[in-house]
Amino acid sequence: EVQLLESxxxxxxxxGSLRLSCAASGFTFSNYAMNWVRQAPGKGLExxxxxxxxxxxxxxxxxxxxTISRDNSKDTLYLQMNNLRAxxxxxxxxxxxxxxxxxxxxxxxxxVWGQGTTVTVSS
Amino acid sequence: QxxxxxxxxxxASPGASASLTCTLxxxxxxxxxxxxxxxxxxxxxxxxxxxxxxxxxxxxxxxxPSRFSGSKDASANAGILLISGLQSEDEADYYxxxxxxxxxxxxGGTKVxxx
Numbered sequence: 097e098v099q100l101l102e103s104x105x106x107x108x109x110x111x112g113s114l115r116l117s118c119a120a121s122g123f124t125f126s127n128y129a130m131n132w133v134r135q136a137p138g139k140g141l142e143x144x145x146x147x148x149x150x151x152x153x154x155x156x157x158x159x160x161x162x163t164i165s166r167d168n169s170k171d172t173l174y175l176q177m178n179n180l181r182a183x184x185x186x187x188x189x190x191x192x193x194x195x196x197x198x199x200x201x202x203x204x205x206x207x208v209w210g211q212g213t214t215v216t217v218s219s
Numbered sequence: 220q221x222x223x224x225x226x227x228x229x230x231a232s233p234g235a236s237a238s239l240t241c242t243l244x245x246x247x248x249x250x251x252x253x254x255x256x257x258x259x260x261x262x263x264x265x266x267x268x269x270x271x272x273x274x275x276x277x278x279x280x281x282x283x284p285s286r287f288s289g290s291k292d293a294s295a296n297a298g299i300l301l302i303s304g305l306q307s308e309d310e311a312d313y314y315x316x317x318x319x320x321x322x323x324x325x326x327g328g329t330k331v332x333x334x
Binding site for chain 2: 156
């Protein structure tokens, strides 16, 4: 069974840092692009970042503060979040994307999602 | 102006068909984009429904009933999610998404109520 399990969320003060993890199982993790998507309380979905092959992309709202990475030997995706702001408060989901090319330079949208982990930025 | 615009809400009766629109910003041609659709119920993560670019470039999500289908309305510059034979379990938020300027972009979502 394909599964994504996020962890690392919690309460952090403005300006603080947090690292989220997403453990993958049931599929060949290294063959997929991986995303982070967030949802603020009562709001819609907001894409955060994707790592695909050797490339990374970020939403403008997090560029320069968040870093996405992965450890294929551990089947785990990460999101390092620095200089956190109140507006970063959200449920953070990791989600997988199938690759459209062998090197994953091309990819499709998210098809499998985790249950999410909650990040609260407040003093 | 947002890249993708969805109506905030839609109501329909059980058994009816519901057509959800996802309008692309003026100047962005829907014909060149893959449009993805997601369903989200309260307290749950989004579920992938399908993607649609053309009749030859589309995919149904795993286990997604065939009564969910995608299409485009070129004249309206919009992607469309059609839900046929609406059921009470279809009551949820629906989001469209596309890849634009090196970023995934979501629409604001449509809340579907089954009366």
